[in-house]
Structures are given as structure tokens and as C-alpha cells.
Amino acid sequence: MKISKIILYNEPTVPEIQLDRLRKFLENTFQITIETRKNLFNNLDDRTYKKIASIRILDIKKPFQKYSTSDEDVLVEKESIDMSQEKEPPLYDGVELQKIISELIPDNENRMDILNVIFTNKITCTFDESDYRYHARSLISSNPVIISTTGMIEAPAKPKQYYLDLMTNFSKDAVDEIKKRYKGQFLEYHDSRLSEIAEGYLLQAIMYYETGEAFCDNLDCRLFNSHWQKDLLHSQIDNKKLCEKHQEILNQFRQN
Numbered sequence: 001m002k003i004s005k006i007i008l009y010n011e012p013t014v015p016e017i018q019l020d021r022l023r024k025f026l027e028n029t030f031q032i033t034i035e036t037r038k039n040l041f042n043n044l045d046d047r048t049y050k051k052i053a054s055i056r057i058l059d060i061k062k063p064f065q066k067y068s069t070s071d072e073d074v075l076v077e078k079e080s081i082d083m084s085q086e087k088e089p090p091l092y093d094g095v096e097l098q099k100i101i102s103e104l105i106p107d108n109e110n111r112m113d114i115l116n117v118i119f120t121n122k123i124t125c126t127f128d129e130s131d132y133r134y135h136a137r138s139l140i141s142s143n144p145v146i147i148s149t150t151g152m153i154e155a156p157a158k159p160k161q162y163y164l165d166l167m168t169n170f171s172k173d174a175v176d177e178i179k180k181r182y183k184g185q186f187l188e189y190h191d192s193r194l195s196e197i198a199e200g201y202l203l204q205a206i207m208y209y210e211t212g213e214a215f216c217d218n219l220d221c222r223l224f225n226s227h228w229q230k231d232l233l234h235s236q237i238d239n240k241k242l243c244e245k246h247q248e249i250l251n252q253f254r255q256n
Helices: 019-030 046-053 071-078 094-104 149-154 160-167 172-181 194-211 229-239 244-255
Strands: 005-009 033-037 091-093 114-120 123-128 133-137 145-148
Touching: 005 019, 019 033, 019 194, 019 244, 046 071, 046 094, 091 094, 091 133, 094 123, 094 145, 114 194, 123 145, 123 149, 133 149, 145 149, 145 194, 149 194, 160 172, 194 229, 194 244
Parallel strands: 005 033, 005 114, 091 123, 114 145
Antiparallel strands: 123 133
């Protein structure tokens, strides 16, 4: 493997990702050095907080344009206020956020054999030229890697009927009843399954960095690129293993 060490940066507002558990999972899977660290976004200078606030997405149907920040926007970044569950949470350009994070990685760790993985509750998006709009992403690959804990919950779609039921029932009691009816069929905030889901995204990030291929077409593989919550839960929770082809690649990594 070209990776000799992986550094995992924590997102403290989401304790369910369990960084120590992920460290053990990676050590057992790849047998390389894993280090865990605190949130990367703490104690930055005001200029950097302003840069992060400036990459919010103004219009999901337009390519990236720098956002004109307010003092409140910068304060949200500086105080690490969790906006992920707000009615209209800010969306961030994932590629631009990756550039800012790259500047924050210490020079001696900003190198090819050290993979830096940043967990964040920010909703990261990328602009898709095929339909000319931004889409929420759970994973922004390359190095540094960004894994959005909110993206795990919001990016893969919930059942179609769930959305239809919500659209035709507006009272709070009805919404609560609908959510109860579908409970367990998709991830929710502070879901105990988030750490197992994170394992799959880590595997996808590492495989992409090592082979240039992040995803697999086989639903029974943890590298499957799930667009639906039911597929995500199947590949990462119910099945929870690699397909034969990718298991062989992993075995080769272990031998080298």
C-alpha cells in the first residue's frame, strides 16, 4: 500500500461514529498505523473561519460562487455551532472545503503516504454537470478525505412512499406518526448504526486512494455506491463484507 498511516479527525457533535472503534477496525483490516485526533476545525484563525463560511452554496442550480459572509456566518463556524438539523442548514462546496482543509494539515503530514480523514457534520455537496445542480455527498475522496456524518443521513434517499406520506400530511402529530411508521428503514440523527456505516465510507476512501476505484456495482459489497438508504443499510449493516474481487485486492494489500 502507498498509505503507511491514516489520521482520523473527530466530529465531537456526533459521538456515535466512535473514533476508537474505527481505529481498531482499520488496524485489523489494513494492519497499518492509525491515529485519532480532535476536531480539525477548532481554534483556527478568523481568516480561515471566514474562508469556510464563504464556500456555502448560494444556489444549488449554479456552479460554485463565493458567498458573501455575514458576521453571524463566521460566528457559526468559529463556535462550531451544529447547523445540520436546522430547517435550512448551510450547504458547503465539498471540493472547496477540501482545499481549505488541505491548507490546515501540517506540512510534514500533508504527503502521499499519510491519508488524512476528516469527519464533519457539515453538509458537503458537489456540483454535477450531468443535471447541472449540487448534490449532497457523504464522501469527498482523495487526500484529505471528507466524510460528512450529516451526508450519511441526508444524501441517500429515503423510501419514496415516506416522502409522499409527508407531502400529504402536514400536522406535527401526523409527521411524528409517519416517522414512527418508517423507523429503522433509514438512518436518523444520533443513530447507533453510524459507526458501522462510517466503516464502509472509510473502506471506499482508502480503496479509491489506493486503486483509483472507490465504488463497486455489487450491492453485496461495502464499496457499493448507495443512492438509497435501504441499499446503504444492506451493504453496510446486513451484508457487511466485500465482494470476492475487492476482498482479493484487500488480501493483496495485507501481503505487501
